[in-house]
Every structure is written in C-alpha cells, then in structure tokens.
Amino acid sequence: MSQHVLALCGGVGGAKLAAGLAAVLPPERLTIVINTGDDFEHVGLSVSPDIDTVVYTLSGLADEVRGWGVADESWQAIEQLGRLGEPDWFRLGDRDLAMHIARTRRLRAGETLSEITADLAKRLGIGPALVPMSDDPVRTKVETEDGLLDFQRYFVAEQCHPVARAIGFAGAREARPSPGFAAALARKDLGAVIVCPSNPYLSIDPLLSLPGVRQQLAELHVPRVAVSPIVGGQAIKGPTAKLMTELGASVDVVGVARHYQGLIDKLIVDEADRAEAPRVEALGIAVDAAPAIMRSQADRIALAKATLAAAGVAVEP
Amino acid sequence: MSQHVLALCGGVGGAKLAAGLAAVLPPERLTIVINTGDDFEHVGLSVSPDIDTVVYTLSGLADEVRGWGVADESWQAIEQLGRLGEPDWFRLGDRDLAMHIARTRRLRAGETLSEITADLAKRLGIGPALVPMSDDPVRTKVETEDGLLDFQRYFVAEQCHPVARAIGFAGAREARPSPGFAAALARKDLGAVIVCPSNPYLSIDPLLSLPGVRQQLAELHVPRVAVSPIVGGQAIKGPTAKLMTELGASVDVVGVARHYQGLIDKLIVDEADRAEAPRVEALGIAVDAAPAIMRSQADRIALAKATLAAAGVAVEP
Numbered sequence: 001m002s003q004h005v006l007a008l009c010g011g012v013g014g015a016k017l018a019a020g021l022a023a024v025l026p027p028e029r030l031t032i033v034i035n036t037g038d039d040f041e042h043v044g045l046s047v048s049p050d051i052d053t054v055v056y057t058l059s060g061l062a063d064e065v066r067g068w069g070v071a072d073e074s075w076q077a078i079e080q081l082g083r084l085g086e087p088d089w090f091r092l093g094d095r096d097l098a099m100h101i102a103r104t105r106r107l108r109a110g111e112t113l114s115e116i117t118a119d120l121a122k123r124l125g126i127g128p129a130l131v132p133m134s135d136d137p138v139r140t141k142v143e144t145e146d147g148l149l150d151f152q153r154y155f156v157a158e159q160c161h162p163v164a165r166a167i168g169f170a171g172a173r174e175a176r177p178s179p180g181f182a183a184a185l186a187r188k189d190l191g192a193v194i195v196c197p198s199n200p201y202l203s204i205d206p207l208l209s210l211p212g213v214r215q216q217l218a219e220l221h222v223p224r225v226a227v228s229p230i231v232g233g234q235a236i237k238g239p240t241a242k243l244m245t246e247l248g249a250s251v252d253v254v255g256v257a258r259h260y261q262g263l264i265d266k267l268i269v270d271e272a273d274r275a276e277a278p279r280v281e282a283l284g285i286a287v288d289a290a291p292a293i294m295r296s297q298a299d300r301i302a303l304a305k306a307t308l309a310a311a312g313v314a315v316e317p
Numbered sequence: 318m319s320q321h322v323l324a325l326c327g328g329v330g331g332a333k334l335a336a337g338l339a340a341v342l343p344p345e346r347l348t349i350v351i352n353t354g355d356d357f358e359h360v361g362l363s364v365s366p367d368i369d370t371v372v373y374t375l376s377g378l379a380d381e382v383r384g385w386g387v388a389d390e391s392w393q394a395i396e397q398l399g400r401l402g403e404p405d406w407f408r409l410g411d412r413d414l415a416m417h418i419a420r421t422r423r424l425r426a427g428e429t430l431s432e433i434t435a436d437l438a439k440r441l442g443i444g445p446a447l448v449p450m451s452d453d454p455v456r457t458k459v460e461t462e463d464g465l466l467d468f469q470r471y472f473v474a475e476q477c478h479p480v481a482r483a484i485g486f487a488g489a490r491e492a493r494p495s496p497g498f499a500a501a502l503a504r505k506d507l508g509a510v511i512v513c514p515s516n517p518y519l520s521i522d523p524l525l526s527l528p529g530v531r532q533q534l535a536e537l538h539v540p541r542v543a544v545s546p547i548v549g550g551q552a553i554k555g556p557t558a559k560l561m562t563e564l565g566a567s568v569d570v571v572g573v574a575r576h577y578q579g580l581i582d583k584l585i586v587d588e589a590d591r592a593e594a595p596r597v598e599a600l601g602i603a604v605d606a607a608p609a610i611m612r613s614q615a616d617r618i619a620l621a622k623a624t625l626a627a628a629g630v631a632v633e634p
Contacts, residue, residue, distance in 0.1 A: 044422030074393050080415030085440055086422070094411040098397030101414075105361030105403070123402050 002029055003191020003313055006184045010035040010203020011050045012067060012237055013229050014196030015057035016294040020304030021194065022058050023297070024315050027127025031184040035198070036113070036132045037140035037169055037206030040152050043086050045100040046107050049152075050203065051117055051132060052099055059124035061095075067237070070095040089157045114178045131180035133207045139170045140206055151202070160239035164246045167201055172209040181207075185216050192311035193217065195226035197292065199240045200259045201247065208263070217263050223311040224264045227303065228253045231270040231292050253287075254279045261285065266310050268292065268303075319346055320508020320630055323501045327352040327520020328367045329384060329554055330546050331513030332374035333611040337621030338511065339375055340614070341632050344444025348501040352515070353430070353449045354457035354486055354523030357469050360403050362417040363424050366469075367520065368434055368449060369416055376441035378412075384554070387412040406474045431495045448497035450524045456487045457523055468519070477556035481563045484518050489526040498524075502533050509628035510534065512543035514609065516557045517576045518564065525580070534580050540628040541581045544620065545570045548587040548609050571596045578602065583627050585609065585620075 005025060009018050009032055018032045035050045056062035056070055063071040073093035082088035092100065099120065106116045112135040121130040140151040144162035154160060177185070184190070198204055208214045217224065233252050235241040241251045249255040253269045257280040260267070267285050269276065270292035277287040290306035291299065308315055322342060326335050326349055335349045352367045373379035373387055380388040390410035399405035409417065416437065423433045429452040438447045457468035461479035471477060494502070501507065515521055525531045534541065550569050552558040558568045566572040570586045574597040577584070584602050586593065587609035594604040607623035608616065625632055 043418050044425060045418065070397075072393075074391055074411065076389075076391050076411035077394060077414045077418070080387075080412045081419060083440065084415055084419045084437055086415070086419050094391065094393035094414075095397045097394045097411075097414065097418075098401055098403070101360050101362065101394070102398060102401045102403050108361060120401055123400060 002026075002189070004184070004187050004189045005030050005192050005194060005308070005311075005313055006187075006190060007032045007194040007196055008204060008207050009033065009050075009054065009196035010198030011038070011053045014050075014198035014203060015054045015062075016300050017194070017196045017227060017303060017307070018054055019057045019297070020294070020300030020302075021308070022126070022128050023301050024304050024308065025128070026316070030128035031131055031180060032128055033131045033133055033178075033181045033184065033207060035203045035206050036134060037138050037202070038151050038155070039137070040139070040150065042090050042092070042100075042152075043081060044104070045092075045097075046104045047090075047092070047100050048103065048113070048117075048132070051130070052096065054130060055099070055117075055121055055124060055126065058121070058126045058128075058130070061124065069093050090152060112178075114180055118180075129180060131184070132178050133181055134175045134210055135178050136171065136175035138172045138175045138206055138209070140202060141168045141170055143168065155239070160242060164243055166247070167205065169206050169209040172206065173211065175210055177210045177213055181213075185213070185220070190220070190222050192222055192308070192313045193220060193224040194307055194311065195224070195260065195264060197227040197229040197236065199229060199238060199243070200256060201240075201243055214263070223266065223313075225266045225268060225307055225311045226256070226260050226264045227268040227292060227307055228256045228270065228273070230256050232272040236293055252276060254283075257283050257285050268307055268310055319343075319506070321501070321504050321506045322347050322509050322511060322625070322628075322630055323504075323507060324349045324511040324513055325521055325524050326350065326367075326371060326513035327515030328355070328370045330611075331367075331515035331520060332371045332379075333617050334511070334513045334544060334620060334624070335371055336374050336614070337611070337617030337619075338625070339443070339445050340618050341621050341625065342445070343633070347445035348448055348497065349445055350448045350450050350495075350498045350501065350524060352520045352523050353451060354455050354519070355468050355472070356454070357456070357467065359407050359409070359417075359469075360398060361421070362409075362414075363421045364407075364409070364417050365420065365430070365434075365449070368447070369413065371447060372416070372434075372438055372441060372443065375438070375443045375445075375447070378441065386410050407469060431497055446497060448501070449495050450498055451492045451527055452495050453488065453492035455489045455492045455523055455526070457519060458485045458487055460485065472556070477559060481560055483564070484522065486523050486526040489523065490528065492527055494527045494530055498530075502530070502537070507537070507539050509539055509625070509630045510537060510541040511624055511628065512541070512577065512581060514544040514546040514553065516546060516555060516560070517573060518557075518560055531580065540583065540630075542583045542585060542624055542628045543573070543577050543581045544585040544609060544624055545573045545587065545590070547573050549589040553610060569593060571600075574600050574602050585624055585627055
C-alpha cells in the first residue's frame, strides 16, 4: 500500500529532513508544506525565505557551509543597492536574486505563490510537491521588549537580540490554507504527517495558525510524528532555545512535546535525549530515539527513514 | 556671463560627449536630457538603458572595453533567471541589476523617473542635472520587413538584422517633456543646445517627438550645435549607418545635417569629413571640424571644448 506523506516544514532544519524524505520516497508520495510567515517584501521584491531554503536544499543549490542561500554566491547587486541608498541589511545574493525577481514578476502577473513555487521547483529538478502553507499573506510578528517587530527585522537585522514576549501571525485569520495544503490534509491515502525539526514557534506555528488546520491535524487518524529541533537541551541551529526560554517553555524535548501536545502521536528525539522519554510519554506522546543532527545527506536519509518507520510508513528498498 | 548648456543625448556616443561636457562645465551650468524611448520592462523590472549608460559613464562605473554596462560586472543572476524560465536575452549584469531594482521599487512607490534619476545620479557623485526626456512612457518601435518590433527586441534580441522601414514613438503624442527638460528649454540664461553624437533616428528623434519640443528647438535664439555620429561615411558605433541606409538617408555628414535641418545652426564633423563642409553649408548649417572619435577621457574633453567653442559658450580655464 503506497501511502502519502505530508511533511510540515520551515527553514534550514526542516529543509534537511525534507531532503531526506525526498531521497527515500517516490516524488508522488510526498507533499512538503512550507512556512510563509517569514515572507516579506524587500527592495520591491517578494522574498520567501523558507520556500527558497527548501528549494535550494532539495535542488542541491544550497550553500551547506554558510547554512543559508545558494552556493557559489556573489554579492554584487546588494553592494550596489547599498550605494544607491537601498537597504542592504538583508543579504540578497546575486544568484538568489533571480528567485525573487522571477517570483515577483509572476505574482504581479497574477499567478499564485503555489503555482509559482511548483513551477520553479520543477525547473530546478525537484520531484515532490512543494507547497506554500497559504497563497494569502501571513506575516509573523514578534512582540518584544523593544516593541513589535516584523519577523525579518527581528531575525536578521536585530539577530534575535530583543527579548520576545509573544509571537503573532498577521493575516492568518483571513488566510486560507493553500489548495495543495488543504488537499494533502484531506487525502484518502494519507499515511502520515511529519513535523520537521523546524522552530515550533516561528516555523510550524504559522501553519497551525491557519483557519481549520490545527483542528484538522488534531482529528487526523494517521500517525503524526514530529522530530525534535532541540537536542541535549540546545537548539541545533538558530534562536529556538533563546526564544523558548523567553516564551516560558522548557528548553528540552519535553518543551517541544508540550508545544505539540494533542497534535502529534510520536516525537523523535536524539539519542542524547533518550532519558527524557518517560516525561514525554507522560504527555501521551510516544518517543523514538534516532540520531537527529543532520551533518550529511546520509544523516538526512537515515533520520528520514527512522521518522517514516516511526510513522509506520513503508519505504520501498 | 555664465550661460547654461542643454545637451540632448542618447546612449554610448552621446554619453561620452556628455562626460566631456561634465568635465569642462561647472555642474550647475549643464543639463543633460536623456532619451527614454529605449526604456522597457524586463523580468518585471523597469530598465532605462540610455539613462543608465549616461549614469555609468559620468560616474566612472561604465565598462569602457565592453562598451555597455558596468565594469567588473558578473552575470550570476541572469544565468539563474534563465534556469528559472525567465528570458535571458537581455544581459542584465549583477551590479547593473541594482539600478533596475532600485528604480522599479521607487517608481512603484510613486516617485517620478525624473526624481529617481536625479537622486541616483547624485548618490553616484554626478554633478550636472541628468534629466529623462519625459516622465511619461514613450516606447520606440521599429517597423521592419519582419513586422513591428519593440526597440530592445530589434536592437538586442534581433541585433538590428531586420530591415527597418520606419521608426515610431508610441505614447509620444500624449507624453509631456519632463519638468527638467521643459525648464531647461525655457531658461533665460540658456546659452547653447548641444545635440550629442547619438543615433539621430533612435536616440534623438524620441526627444524631438515630444509635443512642442521640435518647435521650441526650431525657434530658440541660441546656438544649436550637433556633433555628427557619422565619421568618414561610417557610424562610430552601433546600427546608425545600416539604419540610415534603410531609411533612405545618405550615410554621411550630409545625411545627418539634412536630418537636423531647421533645428541646428552648426554641425561638428570629424576632420576626415572636412571636405563635405560645402554640402552641409548649402543646407544653411555651418560646419566646424574637430576630432570626433572619443577613445579616451582626453578625447571627450577636447571634443566638448570644441563643441562649446563652436557654440560660443565660454568655459572657465
């Protein structure tokens, strides 16, 4: 029985597991739904950072050393933009710019973000369906001690220094899940939902904030498996740990499990966190342990296989 | 007496003389009005090739060897745009892209092309006023044996191969000269009009096609001096000679003089064309001879000085 897998994902960490899933599942069996709460308009261009991270990671264009953007990147345009008085705090690379230029042109021409993302992914040789969480604008805002900040202002310009008090998703109440997201949730052959190891608050919550999504996920009768982005009490990458502390969560797999309580059946934790299993299980969430730090494509594939196994999804050898 | 100089100019050849004029006149005594008939929208960006050529030439950013665009240019964005299915026949360089991105953002924000051009030129350290011929869209079209072509399609994609029958300027009748152009034509201290050695049909005629401009120029009581873009029966650069032939003009300084008859008092021809002077003078146009091929900044300055001297404009030593 060929079951379909729906992966929910944000930026870097999520993209790595998505790449692993893409490597082990036939393309027609995988839908990857991507956070668009980080999207913003910059120097007049529509930038979708998480979509691009997934696209670059799955197409092999990503710069694995720097951890974001495209490999063999150059910075001529942004330097010249600075000379012309345009903001240059968000480092748009020359190769990366092409994505934003193409996306912006096509959005203005009336295509949806879903249509554009599907086509650009296909042109770069990506097999599985890449689906933005919504074609309507949802914008993550961080309420900080220094005031309400747009996400990229908080994340890139301020480097997450301001102390966060709360996170909101402007436009989410009026937004609809994208057609591809809604269709995947409703598939009769849906075999599992995988919550990738992205920041629960910044990358996954935007998806959950869309009308109906949280409830649909809660009521699904298929295995729902999350992979913890916290390993050994620390975030693998980015501001997750700092943010969890500021928002009053415990920075460990228990904090992650509590955040997803009622939405997932199982949490994959790193081997290092195996001892925490009873505290997670006490929340009604099963635990599997697997090496959760992905340094190589082999690591991604291994974690993808462990995650699919935890979800009971068969993978052809 | 400090007289003002109004220079009319198109792309490369015109920009070189404009740079010479900018080097010998105090900035407040020079207005350079630039053709916008070549402007077009490409991959969603507003591109103004002649404005950019003048900006790059006067700011020292121009690639003098290639003859267009910016020096130390790279091509990462356009190569990636090609992979993403966007047209890549118009070679937008990475540094050059910054200009189009900034211009496009600001046009969409409601600034005029005049305001944007003035500000970007200032940021790049350019002194004289750079003025687009109009803030309204005028688009040069070439009627060819292969049909009606947009200018950049004819010029870049088709490399001027189709045989031209006529040239038109869509939108010109409804367009107004830009405020800076109109103001320069009306200045009480106007001392001369210089028609730079740009293509008369493709670069200068768009300016003349704007309502009232041809008549105002015809009625001006100040010296009007053109510099011939034809030297020794050949165009210094570009498709001028081929185009003049196809449009039934003689490819020599007489053809240029005839085109500008009634609008100029004097034509600067290259030393090589001195023998043609009587035929030009027979049209009621005086002739000065000067080295008209500009290979260096010294050549530009020498030709600018000769042109201003021919116009009777004093230059401080």
